[in-house]
Amino acid sequence: MIRVMLPAHLRSLVQRRGEVELQLEGAATQRSVLDALEAQYPMLRGLIRDQVTQERRPFVRFFACEDDLSHESPDAVLPDAVVQGAEPFMIVGAIAGG
Amino acid sequence: MTGVRVLVGTRKGAFVMTADGTRDRWDISGPHFGGWEIYHLTGSLVDTNRLYAAQSTGWFGQLIQRSDDGGTTWNPVGNAFVYDGVPGTHQWYDGTPHPWEFKRVWHLEPSLTDPDTLYAGVEDAALFRSSDGGQTWQELSGLRGHGSGSRWQPGAGGLCLHTILLDPSDPERIVIAISAAGAFRSDDAGTTWHPINRGLSSDYIPDPDADVGHCVHKIAMHPSRPDVLFMQKHWDVMRSDDAGGSWHEVSGNLPSDFGFPIAIHAHEPNTIYVVPITSDSQHYPPDAKLRVYRSQTGGNEWEALTNGLPQRDCYVNVLRDAMAIDTLDPCGVYFGTTGGQVYASANGGDSWSAIVRDLPSVLSVEVQTLP
Numbered sequence: 001m002i003r004v005m006l007p008a009h010l011r012s013l014v015q016r017r018g019e020v021e022l023q024l025e026g027a028a029t030q031r032s033v034l035d036a037l038e039a040q041y042p043m044l045r046g047l048i049r050d051q052v053t054q055e056r057r058p059f060v061r062f063f064a065c066e067d068d069l070s071h072e073s074p075d076a077v078l079p080d081a082v083v084q085g086a087e088p089f090m091i092v093g094a095i096a097g098g
Numbered sequence: 099m100t101g102v103r104v105l106v107g108t109r110k111g112a113f114v115m116t117a118d119g120t121r122d123r124w125d126i127s128g129p130h131f132g133g134w135e136i137y138h139l140t141g142s143l144v145d146t147n148r149l150y151a152a153q154s155t156g157w158f159g160q161l162i163q164r165s166d167d168g169g170t171t172w173n174p175v176g177n178a179f180v181y182d183g184v185p186g187t188h189q190w191y192d193g194t195p196h197p198w199e200f201k202r203v204w205h206l207e208p209s210l211t212d213p214d215t216l217y218a219g220v221e222d223a224a225l226f227r228s229s230d231g232g233q234t235w236q237e238l239s240g241l242r243g244h245g246s247g248s249r250w251q252p253g254a255g256g257l258c259l260h261t262i263l264l265d266p267s268d269p270e271r272i273v274i275a276i277s278a279a280g281a282f283r284s285d286d287a288g289t290t291w292h293p294i295n296r297g298l299s300s301d302y303i304p305d306p307d308a309d310v311g312h313c314v315h316k317i318a319m320h321p322s323r324p325d326v327l328f329m330q331k332h333w334d335v336m337r338s339d340d341a342g343g344s345w346h347e348v349s350g351n352l353p354s355d356f357g358f359p360i361a362i363h364a365h366e367p368n369t370i371y372v373v374p375i376t377s378d379s380q381h382y383p384p385d386a387k388l389r390v391y392r393s394q395t396g397g398n399e400w401e402a403l404t405n406g407l408p409q410r411d412c413y414v415n416v417l418r419d420a421m422a423i424d425t426l427d428p429c430g431v432y433f434g435t436t437g438g439q440v441y442a443s444a445n446g447g448d449s450w451s452a453i454v455r456d457l458p459s460v461l462s463v464e465v466q467t468l469p
Contacts, residue, residue: 009133009158013174043174047158051178059157093157 002033002078003088010048010091014041019088028083030062031074048091063090102424103168103466104432105149106440107136110458112151114139114169116468121430121444124453130172131163138205138419141466145213150232152203152218160202162218162232175232179203179220182239188222189251198222198242205419207262211269219259223250223276225288238288241274246293246310253277253313253332260418261317265324265341273327273342278302278313281329283342294342298331316418318360320367328370328397330360330418335372337397348397353384359421363446364429368396371423371431371447373416381436382413390433392447406450407441414439419462426467434460 004020011017022036031054038045045051048060054074056062061070065079065087081087104115104124111129130136134153142148149165151172160179163172185198201221209215214231224242226235250257261275272288275281280295293309303311313332320326329336329345333356336345349355354374363369370393376384383389387410390403414437424430431443438457443450 007157009155012132013161043161046160046177052180057157057159 001085002028002036002082003085004033004037005088005090007091007093009093010044013043013047028078029075030069030072030078030089033078033089034074059094061092061094063092064088100426101468102426102430103141103146103468104422104440104442104453105139105141105169105462105464105466106434106457106460107139107151107419107462108434108438108458108460109135112136112139112153113454113457115440115453119426121426121442126454127169129458130169134161135202136461137202138462138464140206140208140462140464142208142213142216143210144208146466146468148208148213148231150206150208150216152206154202160200162203162206164232176228176234179218179224179226179235180237181224181242182237183243185222185242186247188247188257189249191252193251195248198224198247200224201256204258204260205262207264210264210266217262217264217272219262219274221256221258222252223257223259223279225259225262225274227288238284240284240289241282241291244282244291246279249308249310250276250279251311261314263317263319263324263327265319266321267324271324271341273317273319275314275317275329277315278311278332280310280312281314281317281327281342294338295345296343297338297345298334298336300332302332315358316360318362318370320362323367326367326396328360328362330357330372332356332378335360335397348393350393350398350400352391352400353389357416358418359416359433361421361423361431364423364425365427366394369394369446370397371421372400373421373433375415381415386410386412388412388414388435390431390447390450403443403447403450405448406443413437417461419464420460422463422465424465424467430465432463432465434463436460 002022101118106113111132113128138152147168151163153161187195190196205219207217218226225238263273265271272284282291298312299306315330325341327338335349337348388407391400414435421433434440436459440453
């Protein structure tokens with residue numbers, strides 16, 4: 001089970017107050033987590049990754065285990081603590097006003 | 099008694115305001131989509147319970163929301179706005195080529211005949227159409243591809259398509275406007291387009307009379323007289339009597355002919371409204387007085403409407419999509435400000451009162467006249 005922490009704008013959109021829990025088959029990577037997240041919540045398509053290129057949107061960052069994973073390969077396996085559900089995969093809106 | 103529903107988009111959410119035909123007492127719901135920018139919120143003329151909202155943020159991009167119950171509940175629909183083919187380049191602010199990039203939806207225009215069909219004007223400028231209630235979107239790429247796109251440039255708000263006018267007498271005719279490219283018309287339901295900017299003059303482009311490059315802020319059309327168009331340009335209030343074939347200035351005695359919105363009285367097609375703003379660098383009313391100006395002669399002769407509006411120390415702006423007219427008799431006029439006030443007049447502009455004063459900065463105002 002993967003725990004995903006969404007930023008406030010997206011939590012309100014999916015109508016969840018806390019974390020989102022995902023069941024994955026296969027390796028847990030940024031891509032597989034986001035694929036599963038978008039499958040569970042289709043309204044998130046295009047809001048974290050570009051609709052066409054599937055690249056991370058510029059003002060979105062990915063953190064886990066106190067590390068910035070934003071610039072890691074989307075196919076790199078996530079840290080063990082995230083894979084085992086001990087730590088959340090955090091989707092964060094960049095600090096850029098608002 | 100009939101009533102009205104005023105739809106307000108703000109920098110931090112949407113608000114829905116309803117009143118009976120007296121338009122004295124208002125019920126306000128919201129914020130819907132709190133924390134998101136709502137560039138436009140509008141409703142179908144065919145089914146007044148069908149509403150659409152353009153919801154976005156700079157962080158997470160674009161959503162389209164749809165309500166089938168007059169704004170009580172909402173559901174996200176499609177948000178894949180993908181340009182047709184290789185998007186190419188437009189001009190950047192300094193005149194260099196810049197790739198076309200989708201940023202947000204500025205304006206939604208429902209079909210006059212089908213609640214499931216609507217058009218979206220987007221930044222970077224393009225026109226999209228949905229025929230399934232917003233689930234999927236297809237670009238009408240003949241607009242961007244007609245040949246002048248490489249000379250379009252962004253205005254201060256971006257390269258945005260903000261005006262979509264559907265001709266009720268001719269389903270093949272669509273007029274759109276882009277800041278800063280100008281106005282364009284299609285006579286074949288959006289397949290092919292041509293610029294309609296003859297008579298416009300803009301000193302911020304190398305050739306002031308060029309066929310494209312003009313910063314048109316808004317165009318209004320009365321359904322009973324679709325060949326007559328009124329335009330608020332960056333500077334100048336303009337009129338066309340031949341569906342945009344040519345334009346002439348009708349700024350007349352306005353204290354400033356800079357402004358953003360323009361609207362037409364519901365029952366008097368020669369009565370038009372603008373909100374003069376001091377200048378392109380001073381986006382607040384002249385003399386710090388918030389005045390709507392009304393012309394009952396189709397332009398040139400204007401009167402200030404001030405009763406109930408602040409006449410001192412006022413430094414708000416009224417954005418291009420933030421004025422609307424209902425179809426009751428006498429007709430109501432509504433506008434919202436960047437200071438968060440929404441003003442209403444139930445008598446064609448003779449007097450005004452604030453429906454609400456402390457919303458987030460208002461981006462758009464529409465009104466539905468309810469059966």
